Amino acid sequence: MSFEGYRVAVVGATGQVGTLMLRLLKERAFPAREIVPFASERSVGRELEDGLRVRGLDEDSVQGFDLALFSAGGGTSGEWAPRFVDAGAIVIDNSSRWRMNEDVPLVVSEVNPEALVAHAGIIANPNCSTMQMVVALKPIYDAAGIERLVICTYQAVSGTGRRAVDELLDQSHALLHDREIAPPEQYAHQIAFNALPHAGSFAPGEDHTDEERKLMNETRKILDDESIAISATCVRVPVLTGHSEAVNVQTRSDLSPEQARELLASAPGVSVLDDPDSALYPLAIDVAGRDEVFVGRIRRDPGHPRALDLWIVADNLRKGAATNAVQLAEVLDERGLITPRTRSAA
Numbered sequence: 001m002s003f004e005g006y007r008v009a010v011v012g013a014t015g016q017v018g019t020l021m022l023r024l025l026k027e028r029a030f031p032a033r034e035i036v037p038f039a040s041e042r043s044v045g046r047e048l049e050d051g052l053r054v055r056g057l058d059e060d061s062v063q064g065f066d067l068a069l070f071s072a073g074g075g076t077s078g079e080w081a082p083r084f085v086d087a088g089a090i091v092i093d094n095s096s097r098w099r100m101n102e103d104v105p106l107v108v109s110e111v112n113p114e115a116l117v118a119h120a121g122i123i124a125n126p127n128c129s130t131m132q133m134v135v136a137l138k139p140i141y142d143a144a145g146i147e148r149l150v151i152c153t154y155q156a157v158s159g160t161g162r163r164a165v166d167e168l169l170d171q172s173h174a175l176l177h178d179r180e181i182a183p184p185e186q187y188a189h190q191i192a193f194n195a196l197p198h199a200g201s202f203a204p205g206e207d208h209t210d211e212e213r214k215l216m217n218e219t220r221k222i223l224d225d226e227s228i229a230i231s232a233t234c235v236r237v238p239v240l241t242g243h244s245e246a247v248n249v250q251t252r253s254d255l256s257p258e259q260a261r262e263l264l265a266s267a268p269g270v271s272v273l274d275d276p277d278s279a280l281y282p283l284a285i286d287v288a289g290r291d292e293v294f295v296g297r298i299r300r301d302p303g304h305p306r307a308l309d310l311w312i313v314a315d316n317l318r319k320g321a322a323t324n325a326v327q328l329a330e331v332l333d334e335r336g337l338i339t340p341r342t343r344s345a346a
């Protein structure tokens with residue numbers, strides 16, 4: 001028997017994250033013998049890069065896959081991820097639909113890859129702002145523990161989807177040309193030249209957005225520590241790509257900024273950019289297109305003897321979504337966790 005590679009589905013292949021997942025599977029030479037892109041009925045038949053043709057989801061088309069990477073929103077994942085699993089595939093899902101289910105591991109490749117073994121078919125990719133933060137927090141957590149986090153995010157519009165990117169560009173263009181802007185559709189208010197303390201949505205009677213709740217709940221699940229106290233404010237800013245986060249970390253034991261800088265400099269997936277004298281710190285416009293998580297402004301919080309302040313920035317579409325999904329596929333492959341259904345006689 002020889003192994004010819006996996007048969008991989010990419011669901012949401014025409015979207016921002018899906019397009020990147022297709023590209024990364026190729027760039028990183030994931031052992032796929034066939035990649036099949038899926039999207040909504042609107043896109044069926046459309047030809048993508050490399051001549052791949054978009055298919056629609058139906059009972060027949062979801063059969064015969066080893067792996068399915070989903071980035072098509074929670075509704076599509078809720079309906080179709082279990083059908084891919086029933087048909088024998090492992091699903092890696094970018095939506096929030098399954099993340100907090102007990103039998104669904106929530107995994108960041110550098111942080112808790114060991115959680116993958118417990119999957120029951122579906123594996124969840126964390127929310128983008130949680131993802132980049134835990135990559136930077138993990139070495140600190142391992143060295144000194146974490147008692148409390150106070151987080152403020154500055155999140156790019158691409159985190160909302162392609163239509164939000166268009167809305168920011170259209171509004172900016174209109175305002176710069178002295179024209180009236182169309183009523184906002186993606187956000188409650190104008191996003192151009194503004195900052196909205198409303199990333200995500202408010203459920204009735206809730207004083208935190210779902211994005212803020214995701215940061216709290218997903219961080220505790222990934223670090224497997226329900227005792228971490230977390231306060232979060234998620235802000236949407238008129239940036240195209242790259243989420244920035246100001247994070248105050250209160251550790252359980254002493255950790256100096258110098259020690260934290262050293263730990264972060266040698267941590268997998270992290271790059272330290274920290275020289276304020278030369279105005280060197282991570283910026284959203286510089287990290288777009290990069291796979292690492294960048295950390296700077298590492299300093300002692302003068303208000304607490306065991307707290308540090310960090311500035312954490314990453315490409316929300318890459319490490320925040322597509323890169324981690326493909327890295328999880330790679331870990332599954334390396335650890336022999338994908339059932340080799342596609343072995344055939346040599």
Ligand SMILES: NC(=O)c1ccc[n+]([C@@H]2O[C@H](COP(=O)([O-])OP(=O)(O)OC[C@H]3O[C@@H](n4cnc5c(N)ncnc54)[C@H](OP(=O)(O)O)[C@@H]3O)[C@@H](O)[C@H]2O)c1
Binds near residue numbers: 015018320321
């Ligand atoms: N953007 C981020 O930073 C980020 C980060 C982490 C996670 N995510 C998650 O990733 C997912 C996609 O985000 P995105 O930014 O790539 O969105 P997007 O650019 O708006 O793309 C959405 C994709 O989903 C497809 N789709 C929509 N409805 C569908 C249906 N009923 N059946 C099959 N496919 C359908 C779309 O196909 P058509 O082109 O045919 O409409 C498109 O391929 C979301 O769940 C989001 O929460 C996004």
